[in-house]
Amino acid sequence: MKLKSRHTDVFELVFGACALTSVVVLFLIIIFTLKNAVPAFYGRLLTFENLWAAEYNRFGLYTLVASTAMVSVGSLAISTPTGVLSAVFIAKFTSSYLRDVFKTVVEFLGMIPSVIYGFIGYMFLAPTIAKLFGLNFGQNALSASIVLAVMVVPTIVSLSTEVIMSVPREYEEAAMALGARGWQTLLHVTIPTAMAGIVSSVMLAFGRALGETIAVLMVAGCPTRLSGPVWNFLQPVYPMTAAIAMGMGEAEVGGVHYHALFAVAAILLAFVFVVNFAADVLRRRAPRRIVV
Amino acid sequence: MKFKMETIDLNVWYGRKHVLKDVCFKVPEKKVTAVIGPSGCGKSTLLRCLNRMIEVVNDAKVKGKVLLDGRNIYDSNVDAVEVRKKVGMVFQKPNPLPKSIFENVAFGLKIRGIRGAELVRRVEEALRDAGLWRDVKDRLTESAFKLSVGQQQRLCIARTIAVRPEVILMDEPCSALDPITSAKIEELIKKLSDKYTIVVVTHNMQQARRISDYTAFLYMGRLIEWNSTEELFEQPQKELTKSYLKGRFG
Amino acid sequence: MRGRFIDRILMAVCGLSFTLLALALVGLLYILSPGLKTITPSFLFSSIHEGGVLEPIVGTVYLFAGGAAIVAPIGTFTAVYMVEYAPKSLLTRLVDKTINNLAGVPSIIFGLFGFTFFCKFMGLGVSLLSGWLTMACMMLPIMVRSVEEVLRTVPESVREASLSLGATKWQTVRHVILPAVMPGILTGIVLSMARISGETAAILFTACFYTMRGLPRTVLDPVLTLTYYLFIHVVAEPGELDMPSLFGLALTLFMVTVTLCSAAFALRAYFRRRWRI
Numbered sequence: 068m069k070l071k072s073r074h075t076d077v078f079e080l081v082f083g084a085c086a087l088t089s090v091v092v093l094f095l096i097i098i099f100t101l102k103n104a105v106p107a108f109y110g111r112l113l114t115f116e117n118l119w120a121a122e123y124n125r126f127g128l129y130t131l132v133a134s135t136a137m138v139s140v141g142s143l144a145i146s147t148p149t150g151v152l153s154a155v156f157i158a159k160f161t162s163s164y165l166r167d168v169f170k171t172v173v174e175f176l177g178m179i180p181s182v183i184y185g186f187i188g189y190m191f192l193a194p195t196i197a198k199l200f201g202l203n204f205g206q207n208a209l210s211a212s213i214v215l216a217v218m219v220v221p222t223i224v225s226l227s228t229e230v231i232m233s234v235p236r237e238y239e240e241a242a243m244a245l246g247a248r249g250w251q252t253l254l255h256v257t258i259p260t261a262m263a264g265i266v267s268s269v270m271l272a273f274g275r276a277l278g279e280t281i282a283v284l285m286v287a288g289c290p291t292r293l294s295g296p297v298w299n300f301l302q303p304v305y306p307m308t309a310a311i312a313m314g315m316g317e318a319e320v321g322g323v324h325y326h327a328l329f330a331v332a333a334i335l336l337a338f339v340f341v342v343n344f345a346a347d348v349l350r351r352r353a354p355r356r357i358v359v
Numbered sequence: 360m361k362f363k364m365e366t367i368d369l370n371v372w373y374g375r376k377h378v379l380k381d382v383c384f385k386v387p388e389k390k391v392t393a394v395i396g397p398s399g400c401g402k403s404t405l406l407r408c409l410n411r412m413i414e415v416v417n418d419a420k421v422k423g424k425v426l427l428d429g430r431n432i433y434d435s436n437v438d439a440v441e442v443r444k445k446v447g448m449v450f451q452k453p454n455p456l457p458k459s460i461f462e463n464v465a466f467g468l469k470i471r472g473i474r475g476a477e478l479v480r481r482v483e484e485a486l487r488d489a490g491l492w493r494d495v496k497d498r499l500t501e502s503a504f505k506l507s508v509g510q511q512q513r514l515c516i517a518r519t520i521a522v523r524p525e526v527i528l529m530d531e532p533c534s535a536l537d538p539i540t541s542a543k544i545e546e547l548i549k550k551l552s553d554k555y556t557i558v559v560v561t562h563n564m565q566q567a568r569r570i571s572d573y574t575a576f577l578y579m580g581r582l583i584e585w586n587s588t589e590e591l592f593e594q595p596q597k598e599l600t601k602s603y604l605k606g607r608f609g
Numbered sequence: 610m611r612g613r614f615i616d617r618i619l620m621a622v623c624g625l626s627f628t629l630l631a632l633a634l635v636g637l638l639y640i641l642s643p644g645l646k647t648i649t650p651s652f653l654f655s656s657i658h659e660g661g662v663l664e665p666i667v668g669t670v671y672l673f674a675g676g677a678a679i680v681a682p683i684g685t686f687t688a689v690y691m692v693e694y695a696p697k698s699l700l701t702r703l704v705d706k707t708i709n710n711l712a713g714v715p716s717i718i719f720g721l722f723g724f725t726f727f728c729k730f731m732g733l734g735v736s737l738l739s740g741w742l743t744m745a746c747m748m749l750p751i752m753v754r755s756v757e758e759v760l761r762t763v764p765e766s767v768r769e770a771s772l773s774l775g776a777t778k779w780q781t782v783r784h785v786i787l788p789a790v791m792p793g794i795l796t797g798i799v800l801s802m803a804r805i806s807g808e809t810a811a812i813l814f815t816a817c818f819y820t821m822r823g824l825p826r827t828v829l830d831p832v833l834t835l836t837y838y839l840f841i842h843v844v845a846e847p848g849e850l851d852m853p854s855l856f857g858l859a860l861t862l863f864m865v866t867v868t869l870c871s872a873a874f875a876l877r878a879y880f881r882r883r884w885r886i
Contacts, residue, residue: 078779082690085683086704089753092746093707096714096722103725149626156623169627171874176634178870179863180807182836182843186859187640189843217633224630249616271713278715280810285843308717308810315721315814320729332721336714343713412773417697444775454766457789466784467774515770522774 100333107330112323119310120291121317121324130292131331134208134304137297138283139276141212142219147269149216150223154265155253157224158231170228177221185285188214193286200301206288208300214282219272226271230264231257263352270346274339280308289313307335362426363388363526363556364409364446369423371404371413378404380580382423385573386526391548391557393571393588395564397608401580402560403451406528409558410446411439427526444471447524451531453511455503460495463503463514467522485521489513490547509540516547520555527551529559533566545570564604568592576600647857648864657822657838660850662858664824668832669865671737671825672816673802676744681798683745684752691753692760693768693782704753712750716810719747723815738828740816747811748801755800759793759880760786796876803869807862809836819845835862 107113107126116127157169192213193205234257242252258265288303289310295302311328318324364386371379379401386392386409394402407413408425411432424431432442456463464482473481486492491513495506503514512532519527529548533541548557548570561567567574568588575585576599584591584600595601602608655661691701723743724735733739763786771781787794818831819841825832839858842850850858 076694076777076779078782079690079694082686082694083700085686086690086700088683089687089704089711089749090700090707092749093711093714095726096718096746099722099725099730100718103721149629152623152626153630156620156627160620160623172631172634174874175867175870176630178803178807178866179637180809180836180866182807182809182840183637183641183859183863186839186843187637191640220630248613250619253619274713278713278717280715280717281840285840308715311717311721312810312813315724316819329721329725332718336718339713339715340710343710347709410773412769415769415772440775440777443773447775448773450766450769450773452766454764454770456767456770456785457763458785466771466776470774470776470780470784518774 097336100329100336103326103329104333105326107323107326110323110326112327113330118292119305121314121327124323126327126330127292128331128334130290130305131307131310132334133293133297134287135277135306135308135335137208137300137304138211138215138287138306139273141208141300142215142276143269143273145212145216146220146223146272150220150268150272151227151265153220154224154227154231155258158228159253159257170225173221173224176217177225179218181218181279181281182285184214184218185282188282188286202301204288204303206286206303208287208302208304211283211287211304211306212300214286215276215279218279218282219275222272222275223265223268226268227261227265230261230268233264234260263349267346267349270342270349274342274346277335277339277342278308280312284309284312307331311335361388362386363428364558365426366405366408367424367426369405369408369425370421371401371408372420373404373416374418378580379408382577382580382582384575384582385585386556386558387573388556389552389554390572391552391559391570392573392575393567394558394560394575394577395562395567395603396577397603398562400577402562402577403530405577406448406530406558406560409526409528410448411442412448414439444522445524446526446528447519447522448528449512449515449519449530449532452535453508453515455506455511455514458503459500460503460506460514461499464518464521467518471522481521485517488520488551489517490543491517509536509543512536512540512544513547516544520551524555526556526558529557531560531562534562541566564592576603578603641856641860641863643853644856644858644860647853648860652854652857653861657833660854662835662838662854662861664822664833665835665838665858666861666865667824669806669834669836669862671832672740672744672812672834673805675737675741675828676748676805677798677802679741679745680748680752680801681794684749684797684801685756685794687749687753688756688760689782689787692757693786694778708750708753711746712754716747716808717813719743719811720813720815722746723811728815734829735815735818735831736829737816737825737832740812740832741828743811743815744805744808747808748805751801751804752797755797756790756794759790759796762793763789792876792880796873796880799869799873799876803866803873806869807836807866809834809840812837813840835865 113126113128115129117129118125118127119130157166161169188210193210195205196210197205238256238260239252242256283306287306287309289305290303293302293304311332314324314328318328362385366382366384369379369382382405384405394405396402408421413419413421421433425433427445456466461482464485465478468478468481483492486495491510494510503511506514533544536544545566548559551557559571571588574588574591576583578599584595584597592604595604652661653666654663657664687704691704695701723739727733727739727742728735767785768781771785812834816832817834817837821831821833835858839862842855
């Protein structure tokens with residue numbers, strides 16, 4: 068006889084129903100996004116051309132997806148080394164009191180509203196970049212990458228710090244007892260052990276970069292097509308999220324543009340789920356403390 | 360002799376590990392029964408079966424009967440919560456609730472619907488019986504965590520007796536305490552046996568001898584011998600018991 | 610020796626990286642600082658028609674207060690279910706994965722969902738109420754994880770103590786566990802509010818309307834928030850605010866978020882210290 072407490076709790080049902088709410092919400096999000104996207108997929112509205120112009124019913128995914136890729140990769144290129152090295156700094160080179168201070172500083176950076184980042188990017192970064200490179204406007208992939216990098220770096224720093232601090236002391240002590248220097252222990256023992264967690268944090272940051280809307284909208288430029296090749300970061304770009312936000316302001320509900328936007332949203336959602344899934348898988352293989 | 364509680368062919372598994380094997384344990388009414396044996400022999404498990412706290416443990420499986428006043432507490436129409444209202448427990452490590460001293464003792468009474476002047480009276484009575492009243496009467500609203508370990512254990516005993524259970528189970532109640540405090544708790548146990556049926560698990564043979572009327576010896580999940588304390592210690596029947604009493608194994 | 614030199618270089622490089630971050634924060638503050646001159650009580654309390662920011666502030670408060678009111682009980686009860694009632698059940702594992710996924714959903718998609726589900730399908734239109742419901746969906750993961758975290762700090766011995774006295778699971782939760790973790794729950798609420806107060810994309814077409822310039826009179830009216838107000842001024846330039854006021858607006862929003870965050874962090878630190886008994 069397997070044992071279970073016999074006392075039937077009506078509260079268990081109530082709480083279980085609350086728990087079910089989140090599942091229902093996610094389910095509804097997926098269903099409703101797909102429901103409105105399906106007409107676009109069936110009607111072959113989306114193409115792979117380099118032109119996204121709703122008024123001409125041209126919905127070329129290349130512009131949007133390439134822009135998103137450029138900006139996300141660009142932001143990771145900046146934020147990953149900065150973030151990981153900062154995490155190493157906080158985890159290894161600071162006293163425990165200062166560590167709490169620095170971690171809070173980084174957390175603050177992560178809570179700043181995206182519209183403020185966009186505002187600052189628009190007011191200062193873009194003009195600066197324009198002046199630096201002799202352009203007319205500073206809204207381009209470079210500005211967007213920089214702004215995004217600052218926005219996602221807290222994710223990398225806080226998670227990587229946790230992971231690095233969770234590497235068992237015994238491993239490091241073993242290396243040191245064998246005569247390894249600080250940097251050797253770090254490079255050959257600590258970082259490899261923490262690697263799964265660090266990569267996971269980078270993937271989470273990638274997910275966040277993919278999904279950021281407001282800040283990129285204000286500094287990316289939003290042209291109808293990409294004028295140059297993908298490695299030219301000084302051209303204005305039009306990431307998927309910006310296209311959706313801009314488009315929803317104008318699209319007629321139930322119209323062609325409307326469905327196209329939902330189609331883009333569905334694709335974005337798929338990307339984000341895949342990235343987060345990968346991050347999750349990696350995180351399980353990382354050393355962990357109780358508090359995330 | 361009347362048995363307040365009895366186990367009949369009690370078997371317990373933790374996952375695949377067979378922890379208690381065909382145990383037929385008897386608990387005489389209004390007496391102190393000690394359960395002794397080497398560590399890992401299943402003493403705590405047996406205790407937890409008596410108030411259905413075994414159900415809180417993951418992966419635990421129970422077969423057999425446990426009778427309280429002749430009724431099987433594992434019957435499908437018996438509520439575990441009701442069982443625990445009659446069979447209280449004091450744990451090895453004092454575990455006061457994160458509340459004030461007063462609230463700790465009052466909690467059990469409040470969930471039984473006792474309020475007001477009656478509540479205050481019963482709390483005081485319980486604290487007096489546990490020998491804690493003088494120490495805490497001026498600081499009832501302070502956090503229970505401010506008490507010393509010995510006082511916390513008394514507090515746990517106070518909250519258990521406040522609700523006037525029929526049986527009190529004690530799982531090595533003195534193992535976290537120093538010898539002087541232990542002695543005081545032992546005194547308390549002897550005093551309580553006038554009113555309550557008590558079962559004490561202990562790894563300390565001398566303690567068992569001092570405080571109990573009956574003793575059961577458990578070894579590797581089996582009940583090897585059960586007798587009045589005097590007889591078990593003076594004239595043990597089984598070889599295993601003899602060896603254990605002589606200190607041949609811990 | 611070469612080894613020690615490399616050690617030093619490493620520390621310098623890491624320190625430099627961190628300094629870059631700190632500089633970014635300082636730079637941010639520096640850029641926003643011109644707004645300090647504009648932030649006077651009259652700026653904060655006068656209507657936007659007089660160049661102030663009263664309606665956006667009030668609108669922001671309406672939004673996060675309502676969202677918090679909806680999500681606090683649902684999030685708390687979800688966490689209670691997961692930790693206290695059914696830690697091993699299928700539903701709990703499903704909810705755990707769901708919460709992780711929900712946390713990663715981009716805010717624009719919440720916006721689209723809010724629009725098509727709450728505004729259109731449920732017929733609530735672009736309104737404060739739609740905003741509340743959309744925000745509640747966004748806040749759910751933060752709330753659940755915060756409460757989950759504090760529930761897990763409660764040692765098993767406390768639950769055993771309560772159960773052994775004959776309390777039911779509900780009595781244990783209501784009278785022992787929840788009171789003990791209340792500061793933690795509060796932290797979760799304030800943290801979610803901080804997150805929401807900075808949100809723009811999700812309310813862009815669920816709660817805000819370009820021509821809306823005032824306080825919502827009912828919950829079915831659209832609302833004006835600090836974030837939206839700043840956004841349209843940069844993107845569309847409706848021309849109601851001059852440059853100094855714009856900075857004042859940005860700084861106000863920044864301060865609202867910082868205040869809420871500080872409150873949340875302070876609560877969290879207090880709570881963590883309390884349980885180190």
